[in-house]
Amino acid sequence: MDSLGRQLVVELKDCNADLLNDLEFVEKVMLEAAQAAGATTVAHSFHPFIPHGISGMVIIAESHLAIHTWPEYKYAAIDIFTCGNTVNPDIAAQYLIDKFKCQDPSILELKRGVILVGGNLKFKAET
Amino acid sequence: MDSLGRQLVVELKDCNADLLNDLEFVEKVMLEAAQAAGATTVAHSFHPFIPHGISGMVIIAESHLAIHTWPEYKYAAIDIFTCGNTVNPDIAAQYLIDKFKCQDPSILELKRGVILVGGNLKFKAET
Numbered sequence: 001m002d003s004l005g006r007q008l009v010v011e012l013k014d015c016n017a018d019l020l021n022d023l024e025f026v027e028k029v030m031l032e033a034a035q036a037a038g039a040t041t042v043a044h045s046f047h048p049f050i051p052h053g054i055s056g057m058v059i060i061a062e063s064h065l066a067i068h069t070w071p072e073y074k075y076a077a078i079d080i081f082t083c084g085n086t087v088n089p090d091i092a093a094q095y096l097i098d099k100f101k102c103q104d105p106s107i108l109e110l111k112r113g114v115i116l117v118g119g120n121l122k123f124k125a126e127t
Numbered sequence: 128m129d130s131l132g133r134q135l136v137v138e139l140k141d142c143n144a145d146l147l148n149d150l151e152f153v154e155k156v157m158l159e160a161a162q163a164a165g166a167t168t169v170a171h172s173f174h175p176f177i178p179h180g181i182s183g184m185v186i187i188a189e190s191h192l193a194i195h196t197w198p199e200y201k202y203a204a205i206d207i208f209t210c211g212n213t214v215n216p217d218i219a220a221q222y223l224i225d226k227f228k229c230q231d232p233s234i235l236e237l238k239r240g241v242i243l244v245g246g247n248l249k250f251k252a253e254t
Contacts, residue, residue, distance in 0.1 A: 004197055004200065004202065004204070005195065005204055007136075007204075009134075009237065009239075011239065011240070013242075042174050042182070043172040043174065045170040045172060045184075045186055047169050047170065047186060049188070055169070055186055055190060055191065056186070057172075057184045057186055057191060057193070059172055059174060059182050059183070059184060061176070063182060063195050064182065064184060064193055064195070066184070066191055066193060066206075066208070068132065068190050068191070068208070068210070068239075070131055070240060073131065073240065073242050075131065075240050075242060077131070077132055077134075077208070077239040077240055079193075079206065079208075081193070081195070081204070081206075083195070108237075110136065110235075112136075112138065112204040113138070113197060113200065113202050113204055115140070115200050115202060
């Protein structure tokens with residue numbers, strides 16, 4: 001079944017807490033993850049919170065990456081949303097798992113925008 | 128069960144195509160949706176794509192909102208990710224459904240960051 005977008009809902013538990021609270025590091029690895037996946041970065045914005053935690057997003061020509069970190073729980077919530085066939089979000093997920101030294105990752109994959117065309121699902125073979 | 132974050136995965140089908148392709152409008156209603164939900168906007172960024180479609184994000188102190196539109200399919204993919212008890216993402220979802228004149232919305236709700244504390248799930252009554 002084909003869809004307009006593909007979204008990885010990435011739950012990273014048991015990460016390195018110091019890395020999750022390092023604004024410069026989080027921004028750097030999120031941008032590198034986008035690049036590793038083959039995406040083109042359009043804009044990005046990262047912000048630290050008091051007393052800890054970072055939120056950030058990267059808009060890519062093929063959709064977006066987002067992250068929110070809770071260093072106190074060694075946890076990060078990441079979304080990797082892509083469209084088209086030129087970007088591989090799996091590569092971005094693996095890159096971030098490695099960089100945050102995550103020992104307990106979980107990933108759900110969602111298809112976004114499943115559209116009926118002429119009353120039927122689009123299948124990949126037809127695209 | 129308690130969680131660190133709450134994410135609405137919002138599929139908006141059968142929207143008004145012209146509105147989905149209006150950069151100024153999309154940015155305005157996304158910022159208004161964040162405000163209506165009780166969120167504090169930290170940063171935002173919206174971009175048009177050729178030949179059509181808009182991607183945008185709003186980072187809020189309580190996490191983020193993101194949108195990608197496919198006017199040619201009258202479809203928008205929206206995520207509303209919140210944390211804490213002061214923001215109501217349902218209000219943002221309803222606001223966007225109304226503003227895009229969506230005739231066919233679907234919403235999945237995800238709990239992000241379900242953490243064991245002392246070997247047990249945190250329940251809301253305990254927080």
